[in-house]
Amino acid sequence: MKNKLRALGRSFLLDVGLRGKLLCIFFLLLVLPLGVFTLYAFHRINTVIEEQTYSAAQKAFDDTHTAVEDLLGRLTQVADVLTMDPSLYALAASDSTDTTYIQRLEDRDRISTTFTYLRSMSGVDRIRLYVSNAYPYTNSADIVSLDSVQDSEWFRSFREGSVVCWFGPADFADQPESEQGWYSLMRLIYDPSHVQEPLAILRVDISAERVDAAVSRSTITRNGTVLLLDGGEVLSASSADRAETLSSSMPASAAGWVEVDTPQGPCRAQTVALENCGWTLAAALPRDDIFRTSRKLRLEMLVVVVVLAAASYFLAYRLSQSITRRLYRLNDTMHAVELGDVYARVTPQGRDEIGQLMHSFSNMMTRIDTLMDEKLEQGQQIKALELKALQAQINPHFLYNTLDSIAWMCEQGRNADAVNMVHALARLFRISISRGHELIPVAREIEHAESYLQIQKYRYKNQFTYAFDVDPECLEYLCNKITLQPIIENAINHGLDLMVEEGHIDVQVKQDGGDIVFRVIDNGVGMSGEQIEAVLQRGPSDRTGIGIKNVNDRLKIYFGRQYGLHITSELDEGTCVELRMPKVREGEYETK
Numbered sequence: 341m342k343n344k345l346r347a348l349g350r351s352f353l354l355d356v357g358l359r360g361k362l363l364c365i366f367f368l369l370l371v372l373p374l375g376v377f378t379l380y381a382f383h384r385i386n387t388v389i390e391e392q393t394y395s396a397a398q399k400a401f402d403d404t405h406t407a408v409e410d411l412l413g414r415l416t417q418v419a420d421v422l423t424m425d426p427s428l429y430a431l432a433a434s435d436s437t438d439t440t441y442i443q444r445l446e447d448r449d450r451i452s453t454t455f456t457y458l459r460s461m462s463g464v465d466r467i468r469l470y471v472s473n474a475y476p477y478t479n480s481a482d483i484v485s486l487d488s489v490q491d492s493e494w495f496r497s498f499r500e501g502s503v504v505c506w507f508g509p510a511d512f513a514d515q516p517e518s519e520q521g522w523y524s525l526m527r528l529i530y531d532p533s534h535v536q537e538p539l540a541i542l543r544v545d546i547s548a549e550r551v552d553a554a555v556s557r558s559t560i561t562r563n564g565t566v567l568l569l570d571g572g573e574v575l576s577a578s579s580a581d582r583a584e585t586l587s588s589s590m591p592a593s594a595a596g597w598v599e600v601d602t603p604q605g606p607c608r609a610q611t612v613a614l615e616n617c618g619w620t621l622a623a624a625l626p627r628d629d630i631f632r633t634s635r636k637l638r639l640e641m642l643v644v645v646v647v648l649a650a651a652s653y654f655l656a657y658r659l660s661q662s663i664t665r666r667l668y669r670l671n672d673t674m675h676a677v678e679l680g681d682v683y684a685r686v687t688p689q690g691r692d693e694i695g696q697l698m699h700s701f702s703n704m705m706t707r708i709d710t711l712m713d714e715k716l717e718q719g720q721q722i723k724a725l726e727l728k729a730l731q732a733q734i735n736p737h738f739l740y741n742t743l744d745s746i747a748w749m750c751e752q753g754r755n756a757d758a759v760n761m762v763h764a765l766a767r768l769f770r771i772s773i774s775r776g777h778e779l780i781p782v783a784r785e786i787e788h789a790e791s792y793l794q795i796q797k798y799r800y801k802n803q804f805t806y807a808f809d810v811d812p813e814c815l816e817y818l819c820n821k822i823t824l825q826p827i828i829e830n831a832i833n834h835g836l837d838l839m840v841e842e843g844h845i846d847v848q849v850k851q852d853g854g855d856i857v858f859r860v861i862d863n864g865v866g867m868s869g870e871q872i873e874a875v876l877q878r879g880p881s882d883r884t885g886i887g888i889k890n891v892n893d894r895l896k897i898y899f900g901r902q903y904g905l906h907i908t909s910e911l912d913e914g915t916c917v918e919l920r921m922p923k924v925r926e927g928e929y930e931t932k
Contacts, residue, residue, distance in 0.1 A: 362660040363653075370656075371649050378645045382638050389634040393625075394597060394608075397561065401610060401623045404566055407554040408621055409614050412506075414462045415525035415544040416616045419504075421458060422467070422542055423527065427451060429539070448483065455482050466522070466545040469529075486541070494526075498541070503528045506617040508575040509548045521548040523575075525617075552576045555621075561629035567622040569611075575619065582624075590622040597625070666694045670701060677705070682712060745799045761798050764791040768825075778898065779818040779924065782849060782856065786810055789824035789847060796832055804836050804843035814849045814856055818924040820898060826891050827860040827905075827917045830875065835864025835915055851923075855903075858919040866911040875907065888917070895921055 422428050427450055455467040470486045489495045494511045507524045522545040529540040555566050556578035565586055568576040577583035582604060589602040590609055597608040604626065611622040669686055676684035688699040742765055749758035768791045786808060793806050828845060836843030848859040867875070875888050892904045899921055909915035 362663070363656060366653070366656040366660075370652055374645060374649060378641060381641065385637055385641075386631065386634045389637070390630060393561065393630050397564065397597075397623070397625055398610075401566070401612075401621075404555060404557060404623075405612055405614075405621050407557055408551065408568065411463075411546055411551055411554055412523065412525075412614060412617050412619075414464050415523070415546060418458050418462045418464050418467065418544045419525050419527050419542060422454075422544075423529070425454065427454065428469070428529065428542075452482050463546075464544055465547045465550070466543075468543040468545070470541040470543065471539070494524075498526050506570075506619065508570060508573075510573065510575070522546070523548055523551050548576070561625055562632070563629050564623065564625045567624070569620045569622055570618075586622075586624050590620075590624065600624070663694075666690065666698060670694075670698050674701070682709070742795055742799070745795075749798075757798060761795055764794040767791040768795065778820060780821045781815065782810075782817050782819050783815040785819050785821060785824060786815075786847075786849065788822065789828055792825045792828060793845070796828075800832070800836075804832070804845060806845040806847065808847045808849075810847075810849040811851055814851060816925070817856055818926065818928075819856065819858075819921055820891075820894055823891055823895075823919060824858060824860065826887055827858075827919070830888055830917070831860055831862040831864065831915065834867070834875075835862040852920070854923055855920050856923055858921075859916060861914065861916045863914040866913050866915055867907070867909040868911060872907045872909060891919070895919065 427447075451469070459465070459467060467482065469483045470489060471483060472486055486495075492512075493514050494507050497507075497511065498505045505526045507522075507526065509520055509522060512520045512522060512524075524546075525544045527542045527544075528538045529542055530538055551568070555568050555576045563582070564578075565582045566578040567574055567583060567587060567590065569587060569590065572587060574583045574587045585603045586607075589600050589607075591598060591600060591611055593611055593613070595610075597610050600607050600609045602624065606627045608625045608627065608630065609622060611620050613620055666689055673684045673686040682705075685705060686698055686702060688695055688702055690698075742761070746758050746761050746765075749755070749761065768788060790808065797804065797806070824847065828847070831845055832843075836845070844863050846859070846861040848857075848861070850857050850859075876892065877889060888905065888907075895904045903921050905917055905919045907915065907917050
């Protein structure tokens with residue numbers, strides 16, 4: 341792993357462009373620290389905002405708890421005061437047969453005055469005393485007969501419950517509308533002389549609107565919800581839409597904020613039991629609300645950081661571009677020179693090190709131009725001399741043997757054959773001279789090869805046959821002179837000379853795209869791979885005339901390294917020599 345990292349670092353230092361290195365350095369020195377600082381700031385912002393959100397939510401929840409408990413506590417206080425009032429017991433225990441009407445009115449007025457005073461002092465909204473049907477003071481708003489509530493749901497629940505009961509608005513759903521909007525404390529009043537015998541029911545009420553207002557008095561978060569619960573029943577909620585779905589998910593008891601899953605998503609919740617009534621006050625904070633501010637601030641910071649990073653990166657890019665532009669121009673120019681454009685130049689700019697480098701390169705190329713001109717002139721001279729030397733390598737033995745054959749024909753009286761052989765030799769030398777031109781039409785080269793084959797057929801006494809297959813469209817192109825004759829000579833001397841049966845030579849000239857392809861095919865003894873290599877490497881000899889290597893070298897000198905000849909052969913099967921040269925028309929190449 342360590343070696344891979346070292347190799348990666350070395351590759352970066354050596355292979356990455358200068359502009360890329362400058363931008364990477366900028367990234368490491370500016371963008372990376374800025375990014376690390378931004379991540380740290382994000383973390384700190386999340387932490388601080390979360391703490392502040394919980395602190396504000398806790399304060400709001402505590403305020404709500406205090407307000408609700410204060411309202412409900414007033415009911416307990418008033419009930420406690422009244423249960424200590426002897427006049428209440430005296431009124432509840434009075435008998436209509438033992439009191440006069442005036443006494444009953446005085447008792448009623450006295451208890452009504454007490455209720456009114458307590459309402460004004462304590463802040464409760466209503467105090468009511470429910471008495472039995474025989475009670476003589478039921479014609480007052482403060483004293484009501486039990487007969488009017490005998491069939492109510494709350495009365496049945498109270499009768500089956502304890503001495504003190506708490507009721508919410510939902511418990512009065514079967515009552516008239518004016519009797520539904522109350523939070524009530526109900527307490528039994530017993531006869532002091534008979535503690536097991538209830539005399540009346542004391543009811544202390546506070547308006548549901550006041551309790552609802554206290555529950556909703558503080559907005560914990562945008563979607564935070566405060567619930568007043570009686571077990572799993574919602575008595576009041578700051579948001580009625582979310583109350584039912586949240587009530588079942590609230591923990592039974594949680595001294596601090598705990599994580600809970602609700603149908604509305606993950607929330608932080610806290611519950612607290614209210615004194616005396618046994619109800620629970622709960623609060624739920626959606627997790628999204630807790631981090632909403634931090635997300636907004638984080639997004640703003642991210643936008644600022646991205647804008648700053650983009651602006652800085654743009655400035656760094658422009659700066660690196662101004663530094664590297666001249667280097668890239670110099671590099672492009674050097675690359676063009678490397679690809680062969682020796683006339684590519686760069687104009688020096690500036691006096692710094694880069695400008696000095698450009699100036700030095702310009703001077704170097706000027707000097708190279710001078711040297712190349714001199715070298716080109718020398719090369720042209722050498723090329724001309726090489727071509728002339730190659731063309732001059734005509735085998736004198738061929739001329740000697742041909743003249744000897746002509747003399748022998750004359751002695752044998754074969755004058756007609758001797759004349760034909762002399763004419764063929766004349767055509768051969770006339771085409772070979774070609775007024776000093778190196779390139780001749782393909783038609784003339786075919787004529788030259790045919791004259792040579794005629795001479796050799798006379799010499800070998802018709803021991804072989806030959807045939808030409810020439811594409812007529814190839815005849816107008818130019819080719820190197822004396823190209824086919826060395827190949828045919830090699831086919832006769834090495835391929836057919838050792839054969840017992842009659843030999844045959846095919847000469848083909850075809851087009852192949854932008855090239856002309858010559859093929860000389862014989863059915864001779866063939867050659868091994870080593871023999872092919874030797875033929876391509878050795879120079880002229882007594883039996884090879886100008887030589888195959890000579891022909892190959894001439895083609896490469898004149899047309900380029902991609903041209904030349906290729907030999908394929910199999911022993912006892914024959915040999916195929918293929919020559920390839922470009923299609924050349926008059927005037928396209930030098931003719932001397």
